[in-house]
Amino acid sequence: MADHQRQKIHPVGLEAHPPPTAPLVPPNSSSSEKGTPMQVQHIPPSLQHYAIPKRRSCFCKCMCWTLFLFVLIIIILAATLGILYIVFKPKLPNYSVETLRISDLRLNFDMSLYAKFDVKITANNPNKKIGIYYEKGGKMSVWYTNTRLCEGSIPKFYQGHQNKTVLNVSLNGQVQAGSTLMAALQQQHKTGQVPLVLKVHAPVAIKLGRLKLRKVKVLGECQLVVDSLSSNNLISIKASNCKFRMKL
Incomplete structure (x- = not known):
């Protein structure tokens, strides 16, 4: 038989088989050894995905409970x-300036300006069931434009219900x-209209019945518009506009 004829002959009935796969259980392991069941060494990939949804479910439950408690x-x-x-x-306390007296206003030798004012102010507590403790550290000051002329301390006291x-x-x-x-200031004095600003900064504690709450700030x-800056004389307050608020 010629060589070219031999090359056309192929074996019949021989099919290629896939390589053997490694068994899930080692061959030397026995299912009946010491009465214990046979243990699988490899977990199929399809079974490894069940742990993730479980963790997500616990996290979602915690978030829902936290949000619920917060609300x-x-x-x-x-x-x-x-x-x-x-x-x-509750109602905000209100204040009114009754009188303003300049005890001293002079220019010193070092060209500094010394000012001493006496202010009479009425504090009104309009609440029927709320008392107000004026704590230590309250301040009152008089300003001209953006300059503080003088400052003083507000006394510590308790103000009862509907008290002035x-x-x-x-x-x-x-x-x-x-x-x-x-x-x-002298130029404004000549016009008879001197603009001044009175500022109040008072730490207070609110009393509800027998309960004393934390401090807030008034x-x-x-x-103010006054007619004069003459020393040792009562000054006429020609205009007054006061605004107050509470700050936690």
Whole structure:
């Protein structure tokens, strides 16, 4: 038989078989050894995906419970504040400047401006069921434009329900390089209309019944127009506009 004829003959009935796969169980392991069941060494990939949804489910439950508790606390606080508001009906205290006297206003040899004012102010607590503790550290000051002329301390006291308290506060201060400021004040004095600003900064504690709450701050500002800056004389307050607010 020729060589080219031999090359066309192929074996029949011989098919290629895939290589044998490694068994899941080692061959030398026995299912009946010591009465224990046969253990599988390799976990199929399809079974390894069941742990992830379980962890996600626990995380989602924790987030839902946390959000629920947070919303519940907000609702409880809002309901408590609403009940307190209905029961006590809180109102802001208000203040009015009664008199203003300049005890001293002079230019020193070092060209600093010395000022001493005496202010009488009425503090009014309009609340029927709320008392106010005026704590230590309260300040009152008088300003001209953006310059503080003098400052004094507000006394510490307790103000009861629907009470009016008159405070006499002495203010004093010294401003460096006061010659320019003194000239401006004298010019305003000639017109008979001197704009001044009275600022109040008072830490207070609110008393609801027998409960004393945490401290808050009463911040106030009174825009005043006075007719004169004469020393040792009562000054006529021609205009007064006061605004007050509370700050936590």
